[in-house]
Amino acid sequence: MQVTFRDSFAQLVLLLGISLGVAGCKHEKPNYIYMPDMVYSPALKAQKEGSMRMPVQGTVPRDFVPYPYKNDPDAAGRELKNPLRPTQAVLERGQQVFNITCRACHGSLGLGDGTVVPRYPRPPSLQSDKVRNWPDGSIYHVITMGQNIMPSYASQIAPADRWKVVHYVRVLQRSQHPTAEDLKILNQESK
Numbered sequence: 001m002q003v004t005f006r007d008s009f010a011q012l013v014l015l016l017g018i019s020l021g022v023a024g025c026k027h028e029k030p031n032y033i034y035m036p037d038m039v040y041s042p043a044l045k046a047q048k049e050g051s052m053r054m055p056v057q058g059t060v061p062r063d064f065v066p067y068p069y070k071n072d073p074d075a076a077g078r079e080l081k082n083p084l085r086p087t088q089a090v091l092e093r094g095q096q097v098f099n100i101t102c103r104a105c106h107g108s109l110g111l112g113d114g115t116v117v118p119r120y121p122r123p124p125s126l127q128s129d130k131v132r133n134w135p136d137g138s139i140y141h142v143i144t145m146g147q148n149i150m151p152s153y154a155s156q157i158a159p160a161d162r163w164k165v166v167h168y169v170r171v172l173q174r175s176q177h178p179t180a181e182d183l184k185i186l187n188q189e190s191k
């Protein structure tokens, strides 16, 4: 078969037409999806109401411990007793939590000379007669509820750790106010 100039020209025009046609296609609409399964889900913002599961009304989390002394620091001091013995592990943990959380304001010895002072108001000394004579429950209460400009540390420090910090505050107090017994031991050791 002979290919004439006219045939080739016709083919060329046809090809050009097709490529222009394809190039001119606009993809403004997505293709028809006939079985989307679960590819598309409603877009909800994580914090939007309705996207968070709220706890059933009147329920509390499993490890929730009620704190009945919210507005009654005196009762906290009277009734709360430190459930832990000051073992070495307890004191070491107490020291760790104190140094992480309390030291910046209260200072290493609780003198009220932490690194944030004086940009932050100077806290009272934990070595005062007042705090030394406080029962453990009163210190526990301040950690739990805060006091005036001192915020509550209840969300950062678990109840058991608060009691460990209380024991450690007693260690700090005793380091600055040794008993006669402590001094006797110290004098013996230095001989």
Ligand code: HEC
Binding pocket: 098, 101, 102, 103, 104, 105, 106, 120, 121, 122, 123, 124, 125, 126, 128, 130, 131, 138, 139, 142, 143, 147, 148, 149, 150, 151, 153, 157, 165, 169
């Ligand atoms: C952000 C600084 C800051 C941190 C951190 C902080 N405190 Fe305080 N604390 C204060 C200030 C300020 C006061 C005085 C509040 C007031 O005016 O009654 C205070 C008061 C207290 C008191 C009462 C003293 C008194 O004489 O009335 C105790 C006890 C205490 N803090 C213990 C702690 C312990 C334990 C921690 C760590 C768990 C801690 N604080 C962490 C700033 C701080």
